[in-house]
Amino acid sequence: MPFDGFFTHAMVHELNQTLQGGRVSKVNQPYPAEMVMVIRANRHNYSLLISANPSYPRIQITQIPYQNPAVPSNFAMTMRKYLEGALVKEVAQIENDRIVKLTFSTLDELGDPLELVMMVEIMARHSNVTLVNAKTGKIIDAIKHVGSDVNRVRLLLPGAAFIMPPKQPRFNPYLPNQIYSDLVRELKDDPIQLAKKLQASYQGLAPETASELAAELLASDSLPSAYQTFLRHFEAPQPVLITNEKNKTSFAAFTPINTADLKVQSFATLSELLDAYYVNKAQSDRTKELAGQVLKVVHNELKKDQRKMKKFQKELADAADADRYRIRGELLTTWLHQVPRGAQSVELPNFYDENRPLKITLQPDLSPSRNAQKYFTRYNKLKASVKYVNEQMAITQKEIDYFETILSQIDLANPSDVQEIRLELQQQGYIKAKHKKGKKQRKIPVSKPEVFHAADGTVILVGKNNLQNDRLSFKTANKNEIWLHVKDMPGSHVVIRDSNPSKETIxxxxxxAAWFSKGRDSAHVSVDYLPVKNLHKPSGAKPGFVTFRGQKTLSVTPKKLPN
Known part of the structure; x- marks a missing residue:
């Protein structure tokens, strides 16, 4: 069941019961299209997540932790100015549509009462969050600005008059009606067509919800009773997470009629249900969203390095053929008296291949001896370049390995890890840090590695980015503890907090280590392990890079342990 008008109805009922009368204490915008308001109500702090993400738009109370960006957005600053300290008067739904209206009561700058309305539109790519002055009807700000170049009728810009989205010509299912009864009589032998007609007739009815309504109506002897029972599902929901035989999950406000071959997990609230459903889906999407600039920088640097490698490989290929220039110089020097001045080429006996004379190209404006010298100069340059080119290729290859490691870390990262990866690239000079005039830049602390426990209870620490890896390997870990890393590919630093762990723990x-690496999807991955004291970080090496000796290697199948 998607987040349609009926699910919105149930969620609004839950939020109103929980948050009405509460006071906003904090407003944050941890992700570009999402905001979180901390509301103190009934002696508890609730984090209200409002998302206009086109893939996962929703409103709910969340317990999933988040990390704020170093510099708050203009939208976040505006919301803090108007909403922090405001009372939540009501959470309401506009008819049975996917529009939630939050009404706040606060004081303006002069101390006079001020009523604010936040309109949350849960409409896929058209989703938005807009704060409106209730008295004037003017928009204070929107999380997504929509100008006249996008929508000439409905501007969503600060100072513009707020206009509701176009209303669909469908009936509010919570008003008295007999539409369902007429449709069942007409289409009782065609459940699929009945569901489509119900969806076309009522507001807020997604295809899955319409199919469930059709099934309940057809299974009952009393249509009015079945219809009212269906509506009551959203007044007193029993949230469930449903997993089918293909291991795909979906959420619903109640258990569907047909649950054969389905795994059903119950939750106390709709918000807890959504946290469980979105914990991986939304985190992955948020990570990619936050990592947009990082990915662009890394891909651009990788392309530059790959072009460099091709250039160096060509130079090495030319150097490998350097002897052809030496031979031509030697032949010109040996047979100098046979070389006519001003000639464009000459054919001379070749003492390296007596059966085949060699034709040599000349520069007619140079003397024969100068032509010979030019070939020797070219030969010497190519031979001398080999050492330099090999050194540059080694440096470039290290940089390619570094950026491939960053890409691998982003694939495995949580949103909080992305900020540290960005910070690392700023420290390395690949991303320019943003500084606001007159404000001291807030230092981002390096977060702690992820903690896991082996079967015998031994603590295992895993670094999720290079800054964590360096701190874990050279500051957190003791010298006799065991360090692990996948062999010859990007991956996390892993430390067993025991100097003599069991074979099972290793x-x-x-x-x-294999799970948190580029080889996660492989069946067999080689992993090196050794005491931490055998690690060494070369001077000037990039974050996360280490050298080591005395390692042992074992082959494993990647697997994630419980935390």
């Missing part, structure tokens, strides 16, 4: 830590 195996489980190796499986973790």
């Amino acid at each position: 195996l489980q830590a190796a499986q973790l």
Whole structure:
């Protein structure tokens, strides 16, 4: 069941019961299209997540932690100015549509009462969050600005008059009606067509919800009773997470009629249900969204380095053929008296291949001896360049390995990890740091590695980015503890907090190291392990880069342990 008008109805009922009368204490915008308001109500702090993300738009109370960006957005600053300290008067739904109206009561700058309305539109790519002055009807700000170049009728810009989205010509299902009864009589033998007609007739009815309504109507002897029972599902929901035989999950406000071959998990609230459903889906999307600039920088640097490598490889290929220039110089020097001045080429006996004379190209404006010298100069330059080119190729290859490691870390990262990856690239000079005039830049602390436990309870730490890896390997870990890393590919630093772990613990830590690496999807991954004291970080090396000796290697299948 998607987040349609009926699910919105149930969620609004839950939020109104929980948050009405509460006071906004904090407003944050951890992700570009999402905001979080901390509301103190009934002696509890609730984090209200309002998302206009086109893939996962919703409104709910969340317990999933988030990390704020170093510099708050203009939208976040505006919301803090108007909403912090405001009372939540009401959470309401506009008819049975996917529009939620939050009404706040606060004081303006002069201390006079001020009523604010936040309109949350849960409409896929058209989703938005807009704060409006209730008295004037003017928009204070919107999380997504929509100008006249996008929509000439409905501007969503500060100072513009707020206009409701176009209303669909469908009936509000919570008003008295007999539409369902007429449709069942007409289409009782065609459940699929009945569901389509119900969806076309009522507001807020997604295809899955319409199919469930059709099934309940057809299974009952009393149509009015079945219809009212269906509506009551959203007044007193029993949230469930449904997993089908293909391991795909969906959420619903109540258990569907047909649950054969389905795994059903119950939750106390709709918000807890959405946290469970979105914990991986939304986190992955948020990570990619936050990592947009990082990915662009990394891909651009990788392309530059790959072009460099092709250039160096061509130079090495030319240097490998340097002897052809030496031979031509030697032949010109040996047979100098046979070389006519002003000639464009000459054919001379070749003492390296007596059966085949060699034709040599000349520059007619140079003397024969100068032509010979030019060939020797070219030969010497190519031979001398080999050492330099090899050095530059080694440096460039290290940089390619570094950026491939960054890409691998982003694939495995949480949103909080992306900020540290960005910070690392700023420290390395790949991303320019933003500084606001007159404000001291807030230092981002390096977060702690992820903690896991082996079967015997031994703690295993896993670094999720290079800054964490360096701190874990050279500051957190003791010298006799065991360090692990996948062999010859990007991956996390892993430390077993024990100087003499069991073979089973080493195996489980190796499986973790393989899981948090580029080889996660492989069946067999080689993992090196050794005491931390055998690690070394070369001077000037990039974050996360280490050298080591005395390692042992084992092959494992990647597997994530419970935290």
